[in-house]
Amino acid sequence: MFGFSKRKDKQVNEEKSEIVTNGTWFSRVKAGLGKTRVQFSGGIAALLLGRKTLDDDTLEALETLLLSSDVGIDATQTILANLVERASRKTLKDGDALMQLLRETLIDLLTPIQAPLVIDQSKGPYVILVVGVNGVGKTTTIGKMTQRFQQEGHTVMLAAGDTFRAAAVEQLQAWGERHQVPVIAQHTGADCASVIFDAVQAAKSRKVDILIADTAGRLHNKAHLMTELEKVLRVMKKIDDSAPHEVLLVLDAGTGQNAISQTEAFTKSAPLTGIALTKLDGTARGGIIFALAKRFAIPVRFIGVGEQAADLNRFNAAEFVDALLDTPAL
Template sequence: MSPPDHSSRPAEEVFQSGSPAGGGLFARLKRGLGKTSERLRDGLQAMVPGHGRIDAELLDEIETRLLSADVGLDATTAVLEALRRKLDRRQLADAEQFVAALKDELADILLPCEKPLRVAAAGRPFVILMVGVNGAGKTTTIGKLAHRFRDEGHSVMLAAGDTFRAAAVEQLTAWGERNDVPVVAQEAGADSAAVIFDAWQSARAKQIDVLIADTAGRLHTHDNLMRELEKIVRVLRRQDAGIPDEILLVLDATTGQNALHQAESFQRSASFTGIVLSKLDGTAKGGVIFAIAQRFGLPLRFIGIGEGARDLRPFAAREFVEALFGD
């Protein structure tokens, strides 16, 4: 049997096909990525004729779209170089091939960063430390993670390491109550490392599976706060060289290329082992995920697509690209 002939399929159909995961969760992801998706696809459907030629002009348009969705110069250049090579080799004969090639190139950038966070059973609590600038989504992400780990059957404890504001402790406590997990906290102004140390001791004594520690928002230029972060890590390492198991940097996708700069400056002053990209919903700048992947190659553990407890997804490269180009 010869392969099906798609050459006369209208471009809209080509763009709207491919929903590998199906079901409600994928639809939710797609909805969340709606604005970035629109920014990337808008106009392309009209430009990719179902049976016409894919030409250099179209590639120029793609380049503009990727840049305007904050994909960044390096990642955009990489994608465009690959597409232009394929065009030269006449491997982009129709809309179907073109969209498939674009998705492949985009997925190739993300794939090295698809490394889901695994909570190892090490006979002690698995410790996650959340870091990031003010308002990035650290505390909310902790709430979502608590929900996820509980759902997976793990026992969870939270440490209110943001001792800067009383409201921060209240916010974390509320997430703890919502998920029925204990929160270790002290009064505002307490030493953050001391709170997290207390929580570690308590989590170990109670044989808790996962301890997640909140910290105050900080910029790399806040020397005292960066030193505080170093102290937290030092204090934990003295207890067990393996903890924290994970230092998660939370980046706000709505800040676009700025998120990339934040990560760069954080990396200069503190180490992190994984990234959470929050607030991908409601922004057209979600393309920054490609820039982050291209620049760091570090594990992108989770993406945030809303404010609710369920609005956090383990990052999966192919699924992400399909959601961007789904209907």
């Protein structure tokens, strides 16, 4: 069995991790949002060029651009209303001034969901339950989080709760071997709640800091699978009535507005506390984050902009907007 030796100087390791990650993170986000930026910021820059006012035609064109980037109707209306209100209080010199007002408006919408995941070390273990539909990148996200938590000095255990697919268990075990963390698993078709129950017990007995539990890729319109998720939550509480401490919904940004219906369905079966928005690098629909912010206000813990572990990082509202609008990081 793999060991659980602690880092000798946790604070130093956390600082090193942040330095290594953040040194190139803005450029990674900017590159990852390339497809969305071409459609979003390119069109907006052309639209606002040389303008000093927001007339009806400009607002209508801006509305079309926002909607085509999957910002969503509610978020688009909020953005436009706030932009008009800001513009009414200032004398604008040029299109750059309008762009700056838009930047401030977008940041204001996203700031409430900027809430990094903080591990409560008084919990033993801190249980993160990862949910989402098939194909969104749950298992890969778990692997990347594992590496990040290890860099921060935490010990980690994984639970292979996606018992419907043998490939899912094997993939999680591969991540465990790569990062030298134990994986609690049973045979294909085993009861997911049983696997996670065993994992919580094992993590407690071994004094592991963080337990990350995978779950089957539920289709959000399949009631019986959602009921099983509720069972998982009940079973965990038999060991620790405060668990899970984080219920992280993984969403694929490329699904666009379907991410809204997925989030809505999961909120009915699980107390979602965070979102990981993945695959932003492969889509022009990155504007979906604004729709999610407006509709649910669930904290976005992580965003993913590539295949490497370093391509998953904490979400920062200003950084995201600056990368999206192709403005310098402040």
